[in-house]
Amino acid sequence: MMVVFAIMGSVIKKAYMEKFAASLGLNGRVEEMMHNVKLIVAFANEDVGIDNFAKHAEENLQISLKAAKKIGMISGFFFTIMMGFQIYAYYIALFLVRDKWINPNTGVVYDRYEVIICIQGMMMAMVSCGSIVPILPAIINALIAARRIFDVIERKSEIEGGKVFADTQIELKNAIYFEKAVFRYPQMPESAPDVLNGATFKIKAGTSTAIVGPSGSGKSTIVQLVNNFYNLKEGTVHFDETNLKEIELKSLRKSIGYVSQEPVLILGTIRDNLRYGDKDASEENMQDALT
Numbered sequence: 001m002m003v004v005f006a007i008m009g010s011v012i013k014k015a016y017m018e019k020f021a022a023s024l025g026l027n028g029r030v031e032e033m034m035h036n037v038k039l040i041v042a043f044a045n046e047d048v049g050i051d052n053f054a055k056h057a058e059e060n061l062q063i064s065l066k067a068a069k070k071i072g073m074i075s076g077f078f079f080t081i082m083m084g085f086q087i088y089a090y091y092i093a094l095f096l097v098r099d100k101w102i103n104p105n106t107g108v109v110y111d112r113y114e115v116i117i118c119i120q121g122m123m124m125a126m127v128s129c130g131s132i133v134p135i136l137p138a139i140i141n142a143l144i145a146a147r148r149i150f151d152v153i154e155r156k157s158e159i160e161g162g163k164v165f166a167d168t169q170i171e172l173k174n175a176i177y178f179e180k181a182v183f184r185y186p187q188m189p190e191s192a193p194d195v196l197n198g199a200t201f202k203i204k205a206g207t208s209t210a211i212v213g214p215s216g217s218g219k220s221t222i223v224q225l226v227n228n229f230y231n232l233k234e235g236t237v238h239f240d241e242t243n244l245k246e247i248e249l250k251s252l253r254k255s256i257g258y259v260s261q262e263p264v265l266i267l268g269t270i271r272d273n274l275r276y277g278d279k280d281a282s283e284e285n286m287q288d289a290l291t
């Protein structure tokens, strides 16, 4: 019986997961469209957006219907088993009373009240077990949501960093060296060319270096690589004689001041924003940064 319930439970869980994954994809698309609504309207692409939504809503509907059928069948099966047991209990009771069987616990024949009490007890137990069915979706949704959260928490970053310069500010003496660096973003399709293809250059300490190139040529990518946000496919980046990969991540990133192409202001005052970069910054430091 427990095995049957376990199988039924896993089928229901799988069906809910499929349904949940489909609705997640659809929600993601809606969110994306809402986020980029100005872009869509600017290119008069509303029809494409609507068609796209309709296509995915239809897919979502089909997956949900399939899942609902599975859930309905399992629930029907569950109640059939429950009712079957009840019928069987009445059937047995009929013979016990009619043929005057002796109750081994009391030593006297079974009477109809005893049988009714026993069946009532069974029914209450079954109804209690059955009451889990309405809250099953909530339990399964919570399990799925928790799994997603734990996947993110347990995810191990591919970028580990090393031990060099642990807890110390990096003082660059000579230069940052890119040596035959080959790089592509992990999510890029195989057919796309590498962003950096054997890039070799140096950024001298104590100087200002401008990296110039057309849009998409990899300028921001170089800054991301200096911050060790990604692994190179080939080649190396050195801070003086130290390989970037051997530098402790926290020290590296604390030693680099970085204003991104699309700066983001966190909620709060300008002072809060400045302190986000250096929580111990003095008023004077902040004045300097602003001028």
Ligand SMILES: Nc1ncnc2c1ncn2[C@@H]1O[C@H](COP(=O)(O)OP(=O)(O)OP(=O)(O)O)[C@@H](O)[C@H]1O
Pocket (backbone or CB within 6 Å): 185, 187, 188, 195, 213, 214, 215, 216, 217, 218, 219, 220, 221, 222, 261
């Ligand atoms: N997170 C990312 N995932 C996948 N590809 C990316 C990502 N960021 C950038 N790219 C691609 O890598 C290439 C280089 O992008 P990058 O942002 O470094 O260019 P850029 O020189 O800074 O351009 P721009 O002058 O427009 O800022 C482009 O083809 C871009 O589409």
Ligand SMILES: [Mg+2]
Pocket (backbone or CB within 6 Å): 219, 220, 221, 261
């Ligand atoms: Mg850029």
